[in-house]
Amino acid sequence: MARAFADGSGRDTWHKNDGWNVSEILTLAAQNLLSPMILSFALGLGAAIARSDLTVPEAAAKMMSLYLLFAIGFKGGVAVADHGLDGHLIGALAGGVALSFALPFVAFALLRGITRLSALDAAAVAAHYGSISIVTFVTATSVLAARGIAAEGYMVAVAAAMEAPAIVSALWLVTRNGSGNDAGVRMDARLWHEILLNGSIVLLVGSFLIGLATGAPGMARIDAFIVAPFQGVLCLFLLDMGLVAGRGLRGARGILDWRVVAFGLIMPMIGAVAGLGVAMALGLSTGGVALMMVLAASASYIAVPAAMRVALPEANPSIYLTLSLGVTFPFNLIIGIPAYVAIAVALTQG
Amino acid sequence: MARAFADGSGRDTWHKNDGWNVSEILTLAAQNLLSPMILSFALGLGAAIARSDLTVPEAAAKMMSLYLLFAIGFKGGVAVADHGLDGHLIGALAGGVALSFALPFVAFALLRGITRLSALDAAAVAAHYGSISIVTFVTATSVLAARGIAAEGYMVAVAAAMEAPAIVSALWLVTRNGSGNDAGVRMDARLWHEILLNGSIVLLVGSFLIGLATGAPGMARIDAFIVAPFQGVLCLFLLDMGLVAGRGLRGARGILDWRVVAFGLIMPMIGAVAGLGVAMALGLSTGGVALMMVLAASASYIAVPAAMRVALPEANPSIYLTLSLGVTFPFNLIIGIPAYVAIAVALTQG
Amino acid sequence: MARAFADGSGRDTWHKNDGWNVSEILTLAAQNLLSPMILSFALGLGAAIARSDLTVPEAAAKMMSLYLLFAIGFKGGVAVADHGLDGHLIGALAGGVALSFALPFVAFALLRGITRLSALDAAAVAAHYGSISIVTFVTATSVLAARGIAAEGYMVAVAAAMEAPAIVSALWLVTRNGSGNDAGVRMDARLWHEILLNGSIVLLVGSFLIGLATGAPGMARIDAFIVAPFQGVLCLFLLDMGLVAGRGLRGARGILDWRVVAFGLIMPMIGAVAGLGVAMALGLSTGGVALMMVLAASASYIAVPAAMRVALPEANPSIYLTLSLGVTFPFNLIIGIPAYVAIAVALTQG
Amino acid sequence: MQTHDAKRVEIIIEAPMEGRLTDALAAAGVTGFTVLPVLGGSGRSGQWSREGQVGRSGMVAVVCLVAPDRLDALLEAAFAVVQRHIGVVSVGDVQVIRPMRF
Amino acid sequence: MQTHDAKRVEIIIEAPMEGRLTDALAAAGVTGFTVLPVLGGSGRSGQWSREGQVGRSGMVAVVCLVAPDRLDALLEAAFAVVQRHIGVVSVGDVQVIRPMRF
Amino acid sequence: MQTHDAKRVEIIIEAPMEGRLTDALAAAGVTGFTVLPVLGGSGRSGQWSREGQVGRSGMVAVVCLVAPDRLDALLEAAFAVVQRHIGVVSVGDVQVIRPMRF
Numbered sequence A, B, C: 001m002a003r004a005f006a007d008g009s010g011r012d013t014w015h016k017n018d019g020w021n022v023s024e025i026l027t028l029a030a031q032n033l034l035s036p037m038i039l040s041f042a043l044g045l046g047a048a049i050a051r052s053d054l055t056v057p058e059a060a061a062k063m064m065s066l067y068l069l070f071a072i073g074f075k076g077g078v079a080v081a082d083h084g085l086d087g088h089l090i091g092a093l094a095g096g097v098a099l100s101f102a103l104p105f106v107a108f109a110l111l112r113g114i115t116r117l118s119a120l121d122a123a124a125v126a127a128h129y130g131s132i133s134i135v136t137f138v139t140a141t142s143v144l145a146a147r148g149i150a151a152e153g154y155m156v157a158v159a160a161a162m163e164a165p166a167i168v169s170a171l172w173l174v175t176r177n178g179s180g181n182d183a184g185v186r187m188d189a190r191l192w193h194e195i196l197l198n199g200s201i202v203l204l205v206g207s208f209l210i211g212l213a214t215g216a217p218g219m220a221r222i223d224a225f226i227v228a229p230f231q232g233v234l235c236l237f238l239l240d241m242g243l244v245a246g247r248g249l250r251g252a253r254g255i256l257d258w259r260v261v262a263f264g265l266i267m268p269m270i271g272a273v274a275g276l277g278v279a280m281a282l283g284l285s286t287g288g289v290a291l292m293m294v295l296a297a298s299a300s301y302i303a304v305p306a307a308m309r310v311a312l313p314e315a316n317p318s319i320y321l322t323l324s325l326g327v328t329f330p331f332n333l334i335i336g337i338p339a340y341v342a343i344a345v346a347l348t349q350g
Numbered sequence D, E, F: 001m002q003t004h005d006a007k008r009v010e011i012i013i014e015a016p017m018e019g020r021l022t023d024a025l026a027a028a029g030v031t032g033f034t035v036l037p038v039l040g041g042s043g044r045s046g047q048w049s050r051e052g053q054v055g056r057s058g059m060v061a062v063v064c065l066v067a068p069d070r071l072d073a074l075l076e077a078a079f080a081v082v083q084r085h086i087g088v089v090s091v092g093d094v095q096v097i098r099p100m101r102f
């Protein structure tokens, strides 16, 4: 299954691990830091903080995310078509959904414990950390591909399944800590429909199924589009992510105190550990373990914020967006992913 | 000329036909159904009908169509430069223009016969079926390429030539069935200028000439852009077409009765047969016959609707857009193209 | 350093020059004229002048320019990483900055001498000719790549360094020829910040540094995105440049008299000669000499116009935009670049 | 040229609420409106810009022309949707040339 | 601050008619106008949205500030273009700070 | 429904001046505004269109709803920025449903 997410560039080299040592981790971290993706993100971050007028047009950013979702979903489907379903699919889906349901409770408790956020804001933030960041996931797959580490193709399906459950938990938390009806939950069938048929979920699952149906022959027809340029597109997309994160941070001065920022750094580690436990229990491959850690550690900034605006309009969007996009996303991108991969390698191949 | 529209992916295999049988047609239909393009269209269609908020930004959709027009025109021009003009160019152009002029009369008669549409709406619809759908044409070329079937490169010029004449016939029909001056034809030099210098015609013809002028060396410089990723871009574009068609169908409930829908399914077959006749009479190659059938069978949804809004403002756009985009386009994509190709193969190589 | 800007298409052939003759120059000019890039520009120009409604969406044009800036900067950085810095970097930067400072004075004197432009308009125009056109630069690099001629990778840094200084000179010219305080210079720290952290400068320098940091391994990960499709994207971008230039010319009838147009043709030659002198004095490579000529000969149409709107609002934008985009840009693209390359080859390899 | 009194209602609201707003308008019998894009803005909840928006879906401006007697129904409907959300509603007097449309 | 009376005319019209409308305005001596994009809307001919538009060219909003005495000329010109097409025209009273412009 | 008097100020200005304008507004205590995109337009400095813009950054429309007593401060601030630039400023009377916002 080594080709699951291999980027087909023919430069993949199976990274043999006999034993493991710190220097190697550092080398990998450095290597990760020096990847064009990370540096593009840093460039965007720096440009925004320096108030450069560099911007990526909204339509272009949207299109790049459609491309990434389509490509990652399709590749996952083809991988499953090529290598067949090992028995773990159901388990992985169930595990991912469970994590998405459970993590908001952890996040909520932690926020109420160490920060001064209101129950409402804490619940809104918690929803983001139960859900996932697909770009973090995509970046992780390209890191794995670059190192020739295999991953289950169906992890994209797991990613899709983890987007929504966290929202339920968060809304339940709000109703329980009911902060007066004027700030009550605004939840209706229509919102559920919007969440579950959210564009990114539909495209991810849809392209996964297309890849599954067309398999290798389908891949042969479009790989020059979805495989070869993939990492380059990811660079420009991360450049834009950096710009948006930087602008968010600039605008959020004073909104986030150090406690809240601390949460944004601690929570992904907690999530990663939880993801690690679930993945090991399921007996996923090295790459699968790493990706499950990434999913659990990452925080949503697309599906969940939109849902929160509708369901919890009184919650302050600056808090959850800045935390998710300005703190946790960069943390996972720069430190988290290489660490999660290293740990996954150590524990599954050690 | 086998490479005329070959997608250069090196996976083309000249499909040898000694004899022909139903099972093969079915296999091909299935194979066509399982192509990433068709499935992407289906995904978009399903997403829109399920009211997902999945959307492709307008600017991105516009850019993809510019890319497809440029690529298809350029490839056609290079093909002609490589293989020279066989004597049929003039004949093919004349035949295409004649079809574009003639088909609206057939469509109009059919509509007045089987539907309850007013003369005005019927004429507006008729204009669309005389003209062509370039995306249907593009999809057909990639189906031919995948099967290694050659086509005359200048068919893109024929496509461009077929866009406008149908409008003349439709306006003539309106004036003849003159339904009161308040709903008379609004035709002026300016509109002619807009139609004939319509962006898609200019880009198609222009890139055809560029390909003709630069030939193989020009192709060598940009094939990595216009050949390799072509089918992948087509997937995302068809995804958007599916979304637009689905939204149209959703909004058009009640606007189209079954008679009108029936027209949208019968008319392409009539067009295809007419195209077949003309192409066989001209003695085009297998691919050329298939493409002429596709052009005659397809209905415009860009150039003609805009012209109709100006020339026949009282005609209801929902009718012609839904018919062309929501009924005939999917029909041609899913059933039409493989059938036309199969027939062309059977009759030219049988 | 032969691959510095090679487009990796594997079609580069080192063009051996033993001796030099006119017929060869003509062949090259013709070859340049028949490149898909130039013809795409011509197509856009023609379409706009013929009032076709062909347009490239603003977001798409912006995205293509981001792509070109990122790719050119990254390639330059990788080239430096591969081949190391020869001693000329500092010299080249200094020379470029000096040219950018000096050329506006030449342009201003020439304009006041041969045209009837006011001191204000003359100064605004002068700023554009001291600064540079990055697309002209990009096109020149792809011409060099197609001929397998090497260039110093750090020329992109020189290009970035040449954007701003010309503005200082122009504003100094205005204050000196002070045309009443109502039309005085509006210069503040904020504008300096905007100019120096202008998006295109930041992206160009940033991607140059990224390429420098990641070197060949980084290139290996994204070359399928930034190298292979480069010339194709450039075609579509030049198509749009042609459309914009054509629309500008159409709207500018009467604004530019023949004297002003003459300036738009003479000034680039003066700039090219100045650039040649500096480059030869610095002992740059053949490609480096050609690119320095191109930079000195080209006129800005992005960074400087925006700065002029803020600093010299009374200066007429139609004049400097039409001159830069409608006269000098096409001149450099069609006649200038091949001539500058031919001269550079003749003088450095003769 | 003969014109008719009407009210021009301009509602600036978060994009995720657009569908709910227009549905509420339709329910209140207001079937005519136009939606315009918004690039950015500033208010009590701070400044924002659309550029490179990821995660923040921005806002839209909904313009409604209605007959004066329909105004209250419209405002009731709109306010029910807008009240708990950021955004603004303004009403101006205008003349229209096609009364039958309202 | 000293201001001057003017009329603000807002014309929402199909994109394919924009050029004809602005030409008609120019012919009527109205040389100042601004065109704004429209995302979508709803009216007697149903609801539409710009997203992923293929084949439907959508609408635009044309805003004109004119001196009151120019209003009728403008409306005549606009109406001649708009009458047979979908769209709306509204006129409001405004103050402007630069009379010379109108 | 109970509403409150307010002024709707619409400033159409060159994009490069947007930041300076909004800063000036903020300095004048006007913290609420919305920025809308502009596709094109025509005025004394000729006609322009946004399509495929390279080098011409186009314009934007800034809409401000303010309490009547804040109008002069706003206009002073806006005019200081706009005066030497192309663009237009208009002021209309409107009713708003949320007085506390101004």
Ligand SMILES: Nc1ncnc2c1ncn2[C@@H]1O[C@H](COP(=O)(O)O)[C@@H](O)[C@H]1O
Pocket: D012, D040, D041, D042, D043, D044, D045, D046, D047, D048, D059, D085, D086, D087, D088, F031, F032, F033, F034, F035, F063, F064, F065, F066, F101, F102
């Ligand atoms: N006074 C105002 N004038 C115009 N637009 C406003 C005003 N106040 C708020 N807005 C718009 O409504 C959005 C949300 O405002 P707020 O709810 O005050 O944060 C802002 O981003 C602006 O786009």
Ligand SMILES: Nc1ncnc2c1ncn2[C@@H]1O[C@H](COP(=O)(O)O)[C@@H](O)[C@H]1O
Pocket: D031, D032, D033, D034, D035, D063, D064, D065, D066, D101, D102, E012, E040, E041, E042, E043, E044, E045, E046, E047, E048, E059, E085, E086, E087, E088
């Ligand atoms: N009452 C209205 N208020 C605002 N915009 C309207 C109104 N009626 C129609 N429109 C706009 O004009 C377009 C066509 O309207 P109609 O001609 O009624 O189908 C709609 O899609 C809206 O964008």
Ligand SMILES: Nc1ncnc2c1ncn2[C@@H]1O[C@H](COP(=O)(O)O)[C@@H](O)[C@H]1O
Pocket: E031, E032, E033, E034, E035, E063, E064, E065, E066, E101, E102, F012, F040, F041, F042, F043, F044, F045, F046, F047, F048, F059, F085, F086, F087, F088
């Ligand atoms: N009378 C007007 N009504 C609406 N917009 C205008 C008017 N005059 C000018 N504009 C806008 O302001 C821009 C610059 O106008 P001007 O400074 O007259 O060239 C134009 O491109 C229009 O977008």
Ligand code: NA
Pocket: A103, A128, A129, A130, A131, A132, A133, A271, A295, A296, A297, A298, A299, A300
């Ligand atoms: Na998570």
Ligand code: NA
Pocket: B103, B128, B129, B130, B131, B132, B133, B271, B295, B296, B297, B298, B299, B300
């Ligand atoms: Na047809």
Ligand code: NA
Pocket: C103, C128, C129, C130, C131, C132, C133, C271, C295, C296, C297, C298, C299, C300
């Ligand atoms: Na220069």
